[in-house]
Amino acid sequence: MPERPDLEHQVPILARRLIGTTITGVRVRKPVVLRAPLGLEVLVGRTVRDVRRMGHFVVVTFDGEWDMVVHLMLAGRFSFARAGQKDSGDLAVVWGLLGGGEGDEELRYRDDVQMGKVYLVPAGDLASVPGLLPVGIDVLGPAFTRERLGELVKKRREQVKVFLKDKNTIDSFGSAYADETLWEAGLHPKATTSTLSREQLDRLHAAMVKVLREAREEIARRDPPLDEKVRDFLAVRNRGGEPCPRCGAKIRSAGVHGHDAFFCPVCQPDLGGKGALDWRSIGK
Ligand SMILES: [Zn+2]
Known part of the structure; x- marks a missing residue:
């Protein structure tokens, strides 16, 4: 699983590519990873303002309204792809991005054992994410x-x-x-x-x-x-x-x-x- 040294490398890459981009759509292929009672569609039209590591979690803040918290667990991984680029079988969630500077891009979350979790909570409500707080x-x-x-x-x-x-x-x-x-x-x-x-x-x-x-x-x-x-x-x-x-x-x-x-x-x-x-x- 990604650990702190991996995330210290990955999170700045995510921040560089995501901050300032707006979500154009969300496709969920593996709903089992979702912990989002309202679904991820509420993110459509929202802009990424911050991406940070908290312990083993990645926290993405949208417009000061929503925090998307991802726990990659055993096999979860992010990648960027061109919109429409061939999917792999382990694809779990896709976020369409606008304004990333490279045209129609997607953020993809893949997880071939589907143990990872994608939480969506009102901004700042991190206490509702199991295991996240307090950060040691x-x-x-x-x-x-x-x-x-x-x-x-x-x-x-x-x-x-x-x-x-x-x-x-x-x-x-x-x-x-x-x-x-x-x-x-x-x-x-x-x-x-x-x-x-x-x-x-x-x-x-x-x-x-x-x-x-x-x-x-x-x-x-x-x-x-x-x-x-x-x-x-x-x-x-x-x-x-x-x-x-x-x-x-x-x-x-x-x-x-x-x-x-x-x-x-x-x-x-x-x-x-x-x-x-x-x-x-x-x-x-
Ligand atoms: Zn020895």
Whole structure:
């Protein structure tokens, strides 16, 4: 699924192409993705004034009257196309655009598993979108200090990967960048947050910032198209059976709350919920 580094690349592209354009029509091919009691037709004739990321959601504001909120989930993706250009079978919603500077253009939302959601709410009524508010602390902002992480963790007794993925606390990690962060920090994904030592929390804080910042920079450098995500630079995610880039052990996967977690059993040993060893001491 698109995660924060992907959206940090995609949302500015959407903003550049959409702000100032007016919706000329809407076609809904897969109504299952819609959470819009009045339908999306109320957007026809309205102009896009703002596009922004909030956590894992994309928020598009129309004339200060409507907020369209899209949660791309597992497989949702946006693309732009010429009006009438051939559709693909996973097409879910199409918005006709006027004034985009490139003639008759369409914004297309594709979703081959149809788990994504397109909400339409009165502008500012973001509290009615499940899971959106509150947006957690910005890991790359000045407020996310080591002390702040300590305060957040103190109240929590859960697996550290579950904590990382709580988007109402932290903005924001999905499965891929949570796995990368825990590998970077040398922490087992099932380690319990409340048992982490001061030194382990130092490493976790540093890894959270480093992984998100480096991913943002790498994706900016690669500049993929709107509907592609670049993941080939990740160390452990979806690399089960491959050698750990740090120690060469085979990367494994385990279930954490119904989702896969990929980790290195040597760099991130399972200590029965008691955090992890300092990997730098391994082999000494
Ligand atoms: Zn390793």
